[in-house]
Amino acid sequence: MCLRTTCFFLFLFFYCHGAKAQGPISGFMPRPGQLDAAYTYSQEQYDQFFNADGDLQNRRLTARSSNLFLEYGADAKTALVATASYLDHDQLNRGWQDASLWLKYRNERTEQPLGFHNLITAVGLSFPLSNYPTDNPAAIGRRAATFHGRLLWQYEARYGWFVHVQSGLDFQFSPVAQAAIPILVRGGIGTSRYYVDAWVEHYQSLNGNPDNGNLAAGTGSTWTRTGGTCYVPVTPFFGAFVGGAFILGGRNIGKATRWNVGGVFRLGAK
Template sequence: MKKRIAVLAPIMIATSIFTNGLSAQGPIDGFFSTKGKASISLSYLSGNYDEFYVGGQEVSPVPAHNEIDQTIYSIYATYAITDNITVIGSLPYIKKEGNGSADPINGTTEQSDFQDISAFLKWAPYIKELANGTMTYIVALGGSIPLNYEPSGILSLGSGAPGLDGKLGLQYKSNTGFFAMIIGGYGLRGKSDNNFNIGTGDKFDAPDVVNAVLKIGYTGKNFYLDAFLDSQTSLNGVDIMGPGFAGNFPETIVNYSKLGGNLYIPITNFIGASIGGGTIIDGRNIGKNTYYNGGITLNL
């Protein structure tokens, strides 16, 4: 019942004002390749927003910058250690540019650099064969390490805090190719450097998060298609302009609900192409971003 299909996931999509809550639908699903198979995906993403949530209130335009454009180039790789264990790695390069005044924290109108390098181990401990399909149980554990970018300010590329994430999920796939997946997780976040001595302390405490993804779609010989709802809730932190906020952006609550979808088409057995997009439909301390992405996947 195993069918291998390489799917380009829009990994680490930057959607927040200051990119403190970097997330995406995520690198985890219920599809597994056969032992020894590998893939490398290269993707391009373009996003833009001029509205954002200060706390839970939607306002426009973005303070100081008015409007923010962002571009992300990502490399995403997978390797099947066994038929039901896959290792996943990703690295994004992010560019953010404001169309107004300079960032009030670090004095810039543009930031660009590599963001967080991340890796996950995905495991299917049990695959149940059903009369009309299969049910795959999913367990995943992974983490991220921030690289040398500036974490403070509206245009920062990330929170600058290391992360450790665990996920559990289920995916049903029918014999005709239709599938549905639900997966939830908990993310521990570490400390970020207070480079500009904002507020108190030499480190910021980035909020821990819980997240969930619901996905439905179709996978077959000629194409893969999905639609997803992705959500995140911070378990602590402060609101922008709320009590305890003193420009300490890495400590800010970042909640969101995001809708999107992806289409992947294999061109040959070796290479395939993907397109997709998404939009923030609700949030807290996050840019109301709409993005579009495309990429190629090499199946090794």
């Protein structure tokens, strides 16, 4: 199993609770007619919270989430992506949180002697799946509707390693208008036996925002975060992965540590 057939798993890590910056878009495209389906379980917790001024306050919260992901290769250059999350903070704050739908298009793939350059654009829309409460510190989200735009460049070496840079714009148009710019850099290596990566992201809100005290960070919060993923193929059609991440700093976000495990099924692969 080469890098191209394993690395689609890496972006599943980013589609975990709280990872609303870059969305579930990787630099790899599924084959036409191929469906990738994944389940991820995550736990995230913090004891301190960065307020609107970037100062740490003592707050404690533990969140668990189950995340569903689908990506379908429509043709050689186009893919459709869908996601959904179920979050559990406590008895009051639990339920289906948000879903997203994405259209992903490969603008260019340039072959060179030692590897490939990929240029991909994607647009998406995220929206709430239930009427969950938003007026307490343990709320699972903001019931926001947000447009996402992404542009990414990726270099894939024939020897298995890759580098990836991604940015774009998130525009929340409901319940209030807010905008933010995500920046993501990651690198990794994949072989027939394993895949590992490391990454760092910065998410910059373009709007001033009062202290929300809410773990479900996204548009309206600013943060810097780093983490990594490890994936192992079990069969040609199934693999398992583990990942972790932690917040380095920010505003309106908990100083959280997150761990996740999951499994991925591939259907229609040839």
